[in-house]
Amino acid sequence: MSESPLRIALVGNPNCGKTALFNLLTGARQKVANYAGVTVERKEGRFVTPSGRKIRLLDLPGAYSFESSSPDERITRDLLLGRYPGEAVPDLVVCVADATNLRLHLRFVLEVKRLGRPAVLALNMMDAAKRRGIVVDVPELSRQLGMPVVETVAVQRSGAKALIDLIDRSETQAPHGDPHPENADDLHAAVRGILVAAVTIPRATDARDDAIDSWTLHPVIGPLILAVVMFLVFQAVYSLAKPVSDAIGDGFGWLGAQAGAILPDGPLRSLVTDALFGGVGTVLGFLPEILVLFFFILVLEESGYLPRAAFLLDRVMLKVGLTGRSFIPLLSSFACAIPGVMGTRSITDPRDRLATMLVAPLMTCSARLPVYALLIGAFIPHRAILGVFNLQGIVLFALYVAGIAGAMVVAWVMKRLRRDHREHALLMELPSYRLPRPRDIAIGLWERGAIFLKRLTGIILALTVLMWFISTFPSPPAGAVGPAIDYTFAGYLGRVLQYPFAPLGFNWQISLSLIPAFAARETAVAALATVYAVAGGDGDTASLGYALAHNFSLASALSLMVWFAFAPQCMSTLAVIRRETRSWRAVVISFTYMFGIAYVASFLTWQIATRLS
Amino acid sequence: MNIGLLAQYAVVAVLVAMSTFYTVRKLAPVWVSRRQAAVAALLLKPGRGAFAQRLGRALQPRGATGDCGDGCGTCGSCGPTDATDATDAPDTARNAAGEQPLVFHPPRR
Numbered sequence: 001m002s003e004s005p006l007r008i009a010l011v012g013n014p015n016c017g018k019t020a021l022f023n024l025l026t027g028a029r030q031k032v033a034n035y036a037g038v039t040v041e042r043k044e045g046r047f048v049t050p051s052g053r054k055i056r057l058l059d060l061p062g063a064y065s066f067e068s069s070s071p072d073e074r075i076t077r078d079l080l081l082g083r084y085p086g087e088a089v090p091d092l093v094v095c096v097a098d099a100t101n102l103r104l105h106l107r108f109v110l111e112v113k114r115l116g117r118p119a120v121l122a123l124n125m126m127d128a129a130k131r132r133g134i135v136v137d138v139p140e141l142s143r144q145l146g147m148p149v150v151e152t153v154a155v156q157r158s159g160a161k162a163l164i165d166l167i168d169r170s171e172t173q174a175p176h177g178d179p180h181p182e183n184a185d186d187l188h189a190a191v192r193g194i195l196v197a198a199v200t201i202p203r204a205t206d207a208r209d210d211a212i213d214s215w216t217l218h219p220v221i222g223p224l225i226l227a228v229v230m231f232l233v234f235q236a237v238y239s240l241a242k243p244v245s246d247a248i249g250d251g252f253g254w255l256g257a258q259a260g261a262i263l264p265d266g267p268l269r270s271l272v273t274d275a276l277f278g279g280v281g282t283v284l285g286f287l288p289e290i291l292v293l294f295f296f297i298l299v300l301e302e303s304g305y306l307p308r309a310a311f312l313l314d315r316v317m318l319k320v321g322l323t324g325r326s327f328i329p330l331l332s333s334f335a336c337a338i339p340g341v342m343g344t345r346s347i348t349d350p351r352d353r354l355a356t357m358l359v360a361p362l363m364t365c366s367a368r369l370p371v372y373a374l375l376i377g378a379f380i381p382h383r384a385i386l387g388v389f390n391l392q393g394i395v396l397f398a399l400y401v402a403g404i405a406g407a408m409v410v411a412w413v414m415k416r417l418r419r420d421h422r423e424h425a426l427l428m429e430l431p432s433y434r435l436p437r438p439r440d441i442a443i444g445l446w447e448r449g450a451i452f453l454k455r456l457t458g459i460i461l462a463l464t465v466l467m468w469f470i471s472t473f474p475s476p477p478a479g480a481v482g483p484a485i486d487y488t489f490a491g492y493l494g495r496v497l498q499y500p501f502a503p504l505g506f507n508w509q510i511s512l513s514l515i516p517a518f519a520a521r522e523t524a525v526a527a528l529a530t531v532y533a534v535a536g537g538d539g540d541t542a543s544l545g546y547a548l549a550h551n552f553s554l555a556s557a558l559s560l561m562v563w564f565a566f567a568p569q570c571m572s573t574l575a576v577i578r579r580e581t582r583s584w585r586a587v588v589i590s591f592t593y594m595f596g597i598a599y600v601a602s603f604l605t606w607q608i609a610t611r612l613s
Numbered sequence: 614m615n616i617g618l619l620a621q622y623a624v625v626a627v628l629v630a631m632s633t634f635y636t637v638r639k640l641a642p643v644w645v646s647r648r649q650a651a652v653a654a655l656l657l658k659p660g661r662g663a664f665a666q667r668l669g670r671a672l673q674p675r676g677a678t679g680d681c682g683d684g685c686g687t688c689g690s691c692g693p694t695d696a697t698d699a700t701d702a703p704d705t706a707r708n709a710a711g712e713q714p715l716v717f718h719p720p721r722r
Contacts, residue, residue: 269621271625463636466632466636
């Protein structure tokens with residue numbers, strides 16, 4: 001009979017490096033970042049120690065105390081207390097603590113110790129602690145806590161060796177002894193006693209952090225720095241990615257032409273050239289923009305600047321009915337609203353959590369980027385403003401700002417509608433600044449690219465094939481005089497859909513592309529490329545832009561961009577809202593208000609732009 | 614219609630059918646899984662032929678896996694359960710907290 005694996009749980013305060021340690025031990029690539037609240041659910045991994053011992057490792061959300069009540073912290077508490085359905089209490093608890101912040105982190109370690117379960121303390125980030133001159137007397141700390149203590153550096157390849165050796169030697173037992181029985185009821189006093197006995201801290205905070213914070217958290221200069229950083233990111237998205245994007249578009253155009261020349265005339269040739277190269281190839285052309293955007297997001301995440309941005313925006317967010325805690329989930333929504341909605345688990349107050357969840361889909365997710373990039377490329381001239389800035393980048397920035405402004409307005413309206421007007425102060429840990437590690441950034445970008453390609457070769461490809469099918473069949477009847485596509489399923493469906501969307505300035509092709517976009521927003525680009533390619537044209541980004549510019553007015557393009565900024569076009573996000581709230585009501589509210597805003601805003605945009613042009 | 618053109622139509626029909634199935638499975642995994650289970654049960658009824666039995670076993674759903682419904686899975690932190698699946702799944706299939714653990718295995722060394 002095979003030996004059952006040893007069940008180990010990684011616990012500790014948020015942002016102490018649990019997930020980094022988990023990744024190091026199991027070989028997983030779970031998201032890590034330099035701020036609290038990245039992990040909001042338990043994750044499980046397996047590994048085998050050098051002696052052949054099987055380990056089942058649980059990575060749990062960070063918690064400050066067993067008394068905390070946010071949904072993510074509840075998971076950790078319930079699991080350690082044996083109240084988690086279907087999960088036994090772990091055989092060993094590995095308390096991970098940031099060695100540079102023991103004053104805060106040891107409090108939770110003492111709470112875990114009181115459970116009386118076998119436990120070990122992993123002093124993580126020991127390299128940073130040594131750099132700051134913090135000296136930890138490990139044997140004394142171990143004696144004080146009554147549990148083994150090991151040093152770890154989760155971002156180094158061999159950084160968990162001491163921990164693995166300890167697990168291998170089975171030298172773990174329930175914590176014992178209390179050198180400070182007089183402080184049994186006061187955990188803060190107990191921590192102070194332990195620190196005096198075992199740790200030398202030359203300075204409470206990092207001098208380097210304080211110097212940078214004097215600028216980044218300055219009430220006037222801080223917001224200016226934030227605005228400039230965000231503006232430059234969006235400028236860079238356009239300036240850096242455009243040449244590569246154009247090259248990919250041209251490459252697919254050439255490949256499509258070659259395939260068209262080789263294949264005999266017939267439906268398969270049309271499918272390959274119009275749907276595969278024309279549709280899917282066009283979407284692939286936007287990969288560089290997505291990677292450039294994520295490069296900057298990853299750098300900001302790793303650097304520790306983002307919690308500072310949350311701090312700066314707390315007052316504004318409080319005024320509109322959100323809290324600074326909403327910032328991180330909302331920021332996650334720039335990648336995808338799904339992790340954003342799930343990230344709200346770190347918000348304790350259910351009212352604030354629901355408000356954040358409902359506005360998170362308004363943040364501009366990466367799936368909108370191909371649509372914006374296509375329309376901006378087709379309609380906004382490539383012109384320099386003030387000699388340095390690029391007009392297309394400014395429009396992209398404005399679209400992101402529109403999403404944020406929309407979220408603020410909606411949150412403010414929700415605040416006015418509710419009866420409970422209590423406000424919750426922001427209590428947030430500001431991590432030390434860290435230089436982003438190129439390897440982590442490279443892995444992050446690789447993961448992003450892989451996710452994009454998975455979507456492209458999965459749902460986007462499948463929907464594009466279906467779009468091609470309905471744009472090609474049935475063939476026009478004998479003696480038909482109009483364009484062939486007018487007689488296809490797409491032609492009929494598009495004309496029906498055009499009725500509700502005509503007031504927004506959308507033609508039938510645009511109206512039709514909104515349907516597959518509901519499953520994946522980028523499919524709108526592939527759908528448009530396919531429809532125009534089937535109707536007669538080349539299938540690549542440049543020719544699609546040309547086709548749009550000749551079939552579509554600037555007013556309609558602006559209206560469509562505004563539509564994509566606000567419309568509830570993501571089924572998965574709605575499904576996650578349902579899962580997190582356990583309520584269809586929240587889903588209906590979310591869908592209805594977003595549809596309403598999108599419709600009204602697009603209508604106004606089209607009306608105003610038509611009159612001005 | 615010549616054979617070449619007929620073959621092209623056949624290939625296109627297969628690709629369109631596969632795309633339809635993929636899209637429906639992606640957007641409504643629980644519904645597809647239930648239908649698949651029903652068909653499998655029908656084929657596995659006693660007295661059916663060997664081929665039907667084999668087909669039935671092949672069609673038996675192996676449990677829902679996946680990412681966030683549309684293949685997003687952007688961050689690795691959007692949970693193990695397919696978003697759409699989670700929405701429709703019966704309560705017994707979920708634990709009280711609404712999550713199931715993600716399981717990772719170490720890379721081959």
